[in-house]
Amino acid sequence: MRYKVSHKTRFRYAHPVAFARCNLRLQPVEWSGQTVHDHRLELSAGARIAWTRPIGYLGHVTRMVVDKPSREIVIESRFQIEVDRPTPEPRADDPTVAEITALVRSSTDLGPEGPANYIYPSPSIPLDAEITAWCAEDLAPDRGIVEAGLALATRIHASFTYDGSATAVDTAPIEAFEKRHGVCQDFAQIMIAGLRGVGLPAAYVSGYLRTIPPPGKARLVGADATHAWVVIWCGPARGWIGFDPTNACLVGSDHIVTAMGRDYADVAPIDGVFTGQDGQKIDVAVDVEPIV
Structure with missing residues (x-):
């Protein structure tokens, strides 16, 4: 496309x-x-x-x-x-959560896409025990990494309400987590905090999402918006895979990547x-x- x-x-x-x-x-x-x-x-x-x-x-x-x-x-x-990005799917041979946490600790790649850059707290995403414990319910050590990431994105979508008036650009993840309200930035940063809390490499992505109007309605010019989601490093073979907790989906050809960083402030x-x-x-x- x-x-x-x-x-x-x-x-x-x-x-x-x-x-x-x-x-x-x-x-x-x-x-x-x-x-x-x-x-x-x-x-x-x-x-x-x-x-x-x-x-x-x-x-x-x-x-x-x-x-x-x-x-x-x-x-x-x-x-x-x-x-031209096919939507990925969980596979039986995916590394487990435990295998990814071990692989990233041994990584020496410090380039922009090096997974070791994205396992530590960042200025806008501190680690939080409450968020980590909640997210860890989907991140069992023996679970495949793609399956686990999709399960967590899906639960965030089901548990939180999209509300543009609930938060601001500098709202801390724990505040949005406690409110159970927020926008794509909040959902992405909550997910990243939980992933990093168990030792998984997770980055914040800014970009755009193609929106499709309801049946019978015209596409409104200028009515789209910037978007944010999460990418998880899923091992050397699968690399970085995108997860969109706002829409409970894996990232495919409807998402356009602008930048990747540790949190919103980077991008x-x-x-x-x-x-x-x-x-x-x-x-x-x-x-x-x-x-x-």
Whole structure:
């Protein structure tokens, strides 16, 4: 499947801002099963790109600077991408949970996809005994790793309510866990906390999810959204496999990977600072259009 993706963010300020500096993590990575074509960033007048570099994990960060007084800043990321990723399934010969925890402890790969980078607590995902104990119910040591990961993603989906008003971008996993409410970021970070709590390598992925309108309804341009899910290192043979606890599924061709890191802070699509007075409004429009 080939997709055309547009991600447009508009910042509006009640008073002109004298200066703004943003980190943009909008350029999708080359990932197993996906090939990126013709990525472009379009910025409003007064904004300029200072540099682009790897994020340190798997992804790219672009520094955008606005040094002229502005009341509006517009950032639009556009690209086409081919996704040919069959949805994986649990197999009888999958390594067990115990085998994966042993394999990752002996790994010496410290590259962006090295599993040893993703077994420790991170700034936004501390370990928590309560979350670990709850998740461990699905992570028996003798259970196949893919089967176990899917079981945990499915239970999170069944046990938590999607609620965009319940949490914020800096909500700790334990707070969302206790509320049993949250969004895809919360569900992913709760799952990662539990996986790391038993010694499994788990990373946070940001990207996009193709949404399919209900029967008889037209696809609404700009109504898609960014998405987040989990990848687990499932051994040398199977590598990183995606699990989506928001939708209780394994990740296939409907998911588009932008970046992979330890937690949301590593891969946030946009963050930054501005100099000015109070009064900011942010509008985001995302469109994931299948074209083949």
